[in-house]
Amino acid sequence: MSDFTPIIRGLQRKCPACGEGKLFQGYLKLVPECAECGQAFSHERAADGPAWLTVLMLGPIFAPIIFITAMTAKAPIWVIFPLLGLFMLSTALSVLAFVKGGWIGALWRMDQRQASD
Numbered sequence: 001m002s003d004f005t006p007i008i009r010g011l012q013r014k015c016p017a018c019g020e021g022k023l024f025q026g027y028l029k030l031v032p033e034c035a036e037c038g039q040a041f042s043h044e045r046a047a048d049g050p051a052w053l054t055v056l057m058l059g060p061i062f063a064p065i066i067f068i069t070a071m072t073a074k075a076p077i078w079v080i081f082p083l084l085g086l087f088m089l090s091t092a093l094s095v096l097a098f099v100k101g102g103w104i105g106a107l108w109r110m111d112q113r114q115a116s117d
């Protein structure tokens, strides 16, 4: 298994250990353990990491969109900004669901490496 395999499995919202079971029991809530392989996830604490990484990834994309839209928009700004806000919020929340999976995959892999050392 490559070091990136658990991250890729997590990005797919699958168990980082087996790649078969579901990692989430809803939007962002982790399953207590994998239904396929029994790997426990109750000890994994992602905290603010996935949100931080999502902002880090999307900020450089959103900033120019906001700037260019504000400079070139033909519609009033009170129409444009709520639409931009809705677009950014929905994009960030969509990306966050997958980033958290990848983050948990990375944490799981680091736990495995520490356990084998």
Ligand SMILES: [Zn+2]
Binding pocket: 015, 016, 017, 018, 019, 020, 021, 034, 035, 036, 037, 038, 039
């Ligand atoms: Zn599993």
